[in-house]
Amino acid sequence: MARLTASTPLPADVGKPGYDxxxxxxxxxxxxxxxxxxxxxxxxxxxxxxxxxxxxxxxxxxxxxxxxxxxxxxxxxxxxxxxxxxxxxxxxxxxxxxxxxxxxxxxxxxxxxxxxxxxxxxxxxxxxxxxxxxxxxxxxxxxxxxxxxxxxxxxxxxxxxxxxxxxxxxxxxxxxxxxxxxxxxxxxxxxxxxxxxxxxxxxxxxxxxxxxxxxxxxxxxxxxxxxxxxxxxxxxxxxxxxxxxxxxxxxxxxxxxxxxxxxxxxxxxxxxxxxxxxxxDDVEPYEKMKLRLLNGTHSLMAYLGQLKGLEYIRDVMAVPEYRALARRHMDEARKTLDPVPGMDLDGYMDELIQRFENPTVAHKTRQIAMDGSQKLPQRIFAGAAEALAAEGDADSCAFATALWIAYVMRTPDLDDPRRDELCAAASRSAGNDPSAPFFELPGLFPQALMENGAWRARVNAELEKLNAG
Incomplete structure (x- = not known):
């Protein structure tokens, strides 16, 4: 069949450039x-x-x-x-x-x-x-x-x-x-x-x-x-x-x-x-909203999907338990947000759930899971640090972090610019503090998370459950 070009006649129901x-x-x-x-x-x-x-x-x-x-x-x-x-x-x-x-x-x-x-x-x-x-x-x-x-x-x-x-x-x-x-x-x-x-x-x-x-x-x-x-x-x-x-x-x-x-x-x-x-005038409130509610939840679902053998985000959302985890993460992340002018955050989160569930969009969990070392600092770690500083709950962020560490440990063909460092950390992960080699990687976790023993213990507890499953 001939390729699409400027001379191709297009069907009436297909949108086309309305300018010269x-x-x-x-x-x-x-x-x-x-x-x-x-x-x-x-x-x-x-x-x-x-x-x-x-x-x-x-x-x-x-x-x-x-x-x-x-x-x-x-x-x-x-x-x-x-x-x-x-x-x-x-x-x-x-x-x-x-x-x-x-x-x-x-x-x-x-x-x-x-x-x-x-x-x-x-x-x-x-x-x-x-x-x-x-x-x-x-x-x-x-x-x-x-x-x-x-x-x-x-x-x-x-x-x-x-x-x-x-x-x-x-x-x-x-x-x-x-x-x-x-x-x-x-x-x-x-x-x-x-x-x-x-x-x-x-x-x-x-x-x-x-x-x-x-x-x-x-x-x-x-x-x-x-x-x-x-x-x-x-x-x-x-x-x-x-x-x-x-x-x-x-x-x-x-x-x-x-x-x-x-x-x-x-x-x-x-x-x-x-x-x-x-x-x-200021994009930052919208940016933080999107990074923590959409991208952070996307990453959580991607690593969960990879660990559970689910190819697409829509497959993860089709499991009621996992859908509930996605909503829990949004509820937790929302507490770290500044006011977002003109945004109904309840409606935004409802819409995100619908978008993730879209049965016609085949968004691969593996595609979203790549480059975790570059994505998670702003999607997960920054929100966790802010929540803990406000004496809030960062349990879902601990769960997401454990999912990522478990994914790194189980993925020999890891796609990440810090692959060698992450694989070396995974090889040293053992004992009562299996996440320690990851927290030791320079420039990855905020200092506040590195020094928070209670939160790190939550990461280890989640990691232990994932490794036992």
Whole structure:
């Protein structure tokens, strides 16, 4: 069957770009051309362009892969997003991504585009581990491979921070204003973290560059939320039936989409509110809500599912006992939250349960379980420390921590950037304090948890029950 392209006639019940793609010019460079970006920011940008057309086309950059870039070019930048629920499937062809480029093939062209006056915003979805963030110091992890490479050879970057710094350096050299840097990854206060990393790397090469970025740059924080499972052959077959054309880049997702952004942009922005984005003065309450209620519960269910042989989150939620554990975790995490303007937290938690139960979304527990050392500090450990400091209950966080440790101990092919350290800790886990080797890992647990003997005893008690089961 022929591939989806700009000339493909689309069925009437399939959504399509409601603007002139031929007139669309680039204004956004996005680093991390994965499924989440294509089902989230690109969808919002599609809606923004329909509401208010402008030069906000997205050039998507895959820092490592070339296949996705080649597929995007073969399909004229088009792909299908199918929002699935028990009520049915809603398919839309997205057109806001006008070009793809690969860091392994197009590095100089990417940097030239980042330095071009038409580029106003650089967005990122590269996962937590890609930034080379050291939670202990709050700055760069100089042992991180891409950080080390980009400090050694800043003109030929390989990592996300290196690309941003080199792009900004080129703009500085020719007297252009900076582009706005908009992080869309699950880092707490993500804009402030990325700002610090960028300024630190810039300062290592040129203090004047670092000062210019600090004075004139913009790094708004944002919170993103949409469940986007990894695409499968079934995903592509479904899209083919809906389109009448082959789409190698098709994605399944849920109807829900949320994007909360600090409204601080140097040279304008798309009308993202037309796609459901909410612009606020302070993202942090929304971010903490999402990290602890959604992401923390997701991690708990993922490790539980992996230990119990359940492939998908929906399978975990189908077990009444496990569904109750998910709700218990939300109830506990809620007590650590600040007031969230405009949010009904009871309704939000009810909606989360429904989203996790969605029978049409095949979100693999193994996918969510990866990179636990990068995810759990903000999803589980920070909330536990705050709860205990307020003399509250952190039992569910102890249970989630034990689940993760048990998962590490039972998973020989662990997918985590600290794999070697975690496996070594697992090999030393024994006796009355089996969690001790994990608490000894540098920069992982907050000091308050490391020093709380009663809470650590709860982790060990839960771990003992899991190991006996």
């Amino acid at each position: 793609r031929a007139a669309l010019k680039p204004g956004i460079v996005h680093l991390g051309l994965g499924a989440f970006h294509r089902a989230h920011q690109a969808v919002c940008t599609d809606a923004a362009l329909e509401a208010e057309f402008g030069d906000w086309g997205i050039v998507g950059v895959s820092l490592r892969s070339v296949d996705i870039v080649h597929d995007l070019r073969a399909q004229d930048g088009l792909y299908t997003v199918v929002a699935r629920s028990a009520a049915g499937d809603d398919a839309r062809v997205v057109g806001s991504v006008i070009r793809g480029m690969s860091g392994t093939e197009d590095r100089e062209e990417i940097l030239s585009l980042m330095a071009h006056p038409t580029t106003k915003i650089v967005t990122m979805t590269v996962t937590e581990k890609a930034y080379g963030y050291d939670p202990g110091s709050g700055g760069l992890d100089r042992k991180h491979p891409s950080v080390a490479a980009d400090l050694a050879d800043p003109a030929s970057p390989v990592g996300v921070v290196g690309y941003i710094v080199e792009g900004l350096s080129r703009r500085h050299a020719v007297g252009l204003p900076p582009f706005t840097v908009l992080c869309c990854d699950n880092l707490p206060t993500n804009g402030r973290i990325v700002r610090r990393l960028v300024i630190e790397m810039a300062g290592a090469r040129d203090p004047a560059l670092a000062n210019w970025i600090a004075a004139q740059g913009a790094f708004p924080c944002s919170m993103v939320d949409r469940i986007v499972p990894a695409a499968t052959e079934e995903t592509r077959e479904r899209a083919e039936k809906l389109l009448g054309a082959a789409d190698k880049l098709a994605l399944d997702t849920e109807p829900f989409l949320q994007w909360v952004i600090e409204d601080h942009f140097i040279s304008g922005r798309p009308k993202w509110e037309a796609g459901g984005a909410l612009f606020v």
